[in-house]
Amino acid sequence: MAKIEAYEFRRVLGAFPTGVVIVTGMDDAGQPLAMTVGSFVSVSLDPALVGFLPTKTSSSWAALQNRKGTRFGINVLASDQEDLCRAVASRKQDKLEGFEWELSEHGSPILADSVAFIDCEMHSVSDAGDHDWVMGSVLDLFTLSSSLPLLFFRGGYGSFAPGSMAITTDIPVSVLGQLDLIRPQMERLSAELVAEVSVMTRLEGELVNVGSAGASTRAGRSSRVGIHVPFMPPIGGVFAAFGGPEAEAAWLEQIHPDADPSLREHFEAGLATVRERGYASGIGHEQGAGIEVSARAAFIGKDPAAREKLRAVVHDAAETFNTAQVQADGDYEFHSATAPVFDKDGACLFSMTVWGSDALTSGADVLAIVERLQRAADAASQELKFRSR
Ligand SMILES: Cc1cc2nc3c(=O)[nH]c(=O)nc-3n(C[C@H](O)[C@H](O)[C@H](O)COP(=O)(O)O)c2cc1C
Numbered sequence: 001m002a003k004i005e006a007y008e009f010r011r012v013l014g015a016f017p018t019g020v021v022i023v024t025g026m027d028d029a030g031q032p033l034a035m036t037v038g039s040f041v042s043v044s045l046d047p048a049l050v051g052f053l054p055t056k057t058s059s060s061w062a063a064l065q066n067r068k069g070t071r072f073g074i075n076v077l078a079s080d081q082e083d084l085c086r087a088v089a090s091r092k093q094d095k096l097e098g099f100e101w102e103l104s105e106h107g108s109p110i111l112a113d114s115v116a117f118i119d120c121e122m123h124s125v126s127d128a129g130d131h132d133w134v135m136g137s138v139l140d141l142f143t144l145s146s147s148l149p150l151l152f153f154r155g156g157y158g159s160f161a162p163g164s165m166a167i168t169t170d171i172p173v174s175v176l177g178q179l180d181l182i183r184p185q186m187e188r189l190s191a192e193l194v195a196e197v198s199v200m201t202r203l204e205g206e207l208v209n210v211g212s213a214g215a216s217t218r219a220g221r222s223s224r225v226g227i228h229v230p231f232m233p234p235i236g237g238v239f240a241a242f243g244g245p246e247a248e249a250a251w252l253e254q255i256h257p258d259a260d261p262s263l264r265e266h267f268e269a270g271l272a273t274v275r276e277r278g279y280a281s282g283i284g285h286e287q288g289a290g291i292e293v294s295a296r297a298a299f300i301g302k303d304p305a306a307r308e309k310l311r312a313v314v315h316d317a318a319e320t321f322n323t324a325q326v327q328a329d330g331d332y333e334f335h336s337a338t339a340p341v342f343d344k345d346g347a348c349l350f351s352m353t354v355w356g357s358d359a360l361t362s363g364a365d366v367l368a369i370v371e372r373l374q375r376a377a378d379a380a381s382q383e384l385k386f387r388s389r
Pocket of ligand 1: 020034035036037038039040053054055056057058059060061085088089090091092152
C-alpha cells in the first residue's frame, strides 16, 4: 500500500464536510462522559443502527467501553453550539460543566438545545485501523429544535446555508420564487467582493434573512439565513425609506416611547440620507457585531428576554447607521451596506446587504463596494421587473 502523508490525508479529507455530534454516556461513578465526533453515520433502518468511529486512544471512548452499562446517546449539534463542541473535544475532565443536560429515558445525557438526540445501546465494536467502528442499536430518537446544524469543514465551523432558499416556513412561496430570480446577482456580487451578501425581506414587524451567498470572512460564523431582526430604527432603513408611508410610520413607531424627541429627528434624518444616497450603511464593528450576536441569541432561543435585549441593543446603535460621511482617504469600521431591490410593481421587496470584514476598510474601498452593491441591486430589480410573473 502506498504510504500516505498524514498532512495530506488530513488536508484532503478535510475537504469533505461533516456534521458534528457529541456522543454521551455515564461512567460507572455516575459522571457524564462526552466526546465530539464527526464520523457519525446512519447505518441501517431494519434493524435500526447508527455508527461512529472513536480513535483507539480516546479516554472518553475507553471509559464508555469499560463501564458496565452499554448505552450511549448521540446529540446532533446546532450551529450555535460551537463552544460546547470545542469544550467536549478537549481532553479535560468534566467536559459538560457549565452546559445544560438531562438524562434520557435510557440513561444517557441529552444536551440542551441540540438539533436531535438518538438513544442507543451498544451493538458491536470492530477494528478499524487506529479507530474502532462502533455500531449502536437505536432505542429511541427525536428532534429537539429546528436550529441549523453545526458543520465542520477544512478545520473550521460553519452551518448549512440552503442556497438562496429560506429556512423559515412563514415566507410566502412567491417571495422565494423571486429570491431565486435574483440569486445570480447575489452570487456574482459575493464572488467579486469576496464578501458575504445576504438578502432580507420584511415580514410584518420583522426583517428576515432569506438568503445568503458567499462565506463569511469571519471564521466559524454560521450562516445568517433564517435570522430575524425587529424592523426598528436604526436597522432596516432601506425598507423604511423606500417602502412607502406605511413602512416609514411602522418603523418610526418602534422608537421607545420614553426616548428623547431628538432621537426621532435623528432617525428621520437617517432616512433622508438613505433616500438621497440610495443605500443604508453601518459603520462600527462593536455595535454591528453586538446586534448580530443578540439577533442570533433571540432567534435561536426564541426567548422573550433575548428579544427584549435585542431591541435594546438595536436601539443603542443609533449612531452606527446612516450617519457616517465616508471619505475616500479615511479608514472605517465598515460593517455593512444595504441597497433596496424592487419588485415588478416597484415595491421594496428585498434588501441586499454586503457585510464588511473585521478589519478596517479604506474609504475608497467602502465607496467601491457600495457602487458595486448598488449595481447588483439595480440589476436584481431589473430581473424582477422583467422575469417575475
Ligand atoms: C469536529 C470534530 C470531529 C471529531 N471527530 C472525531 C471522531 O470522529 N472520532 C474521534 O475519535 N475523535 C474525533 N474528534 C476528536 C475528539 O473529540 C477529541 O479528540 C476527544 O474527545 C479528546 O478527548 P478524549 O479522547 O479524552 O475524549 C473530533 C473533534 C472535532 C473537533
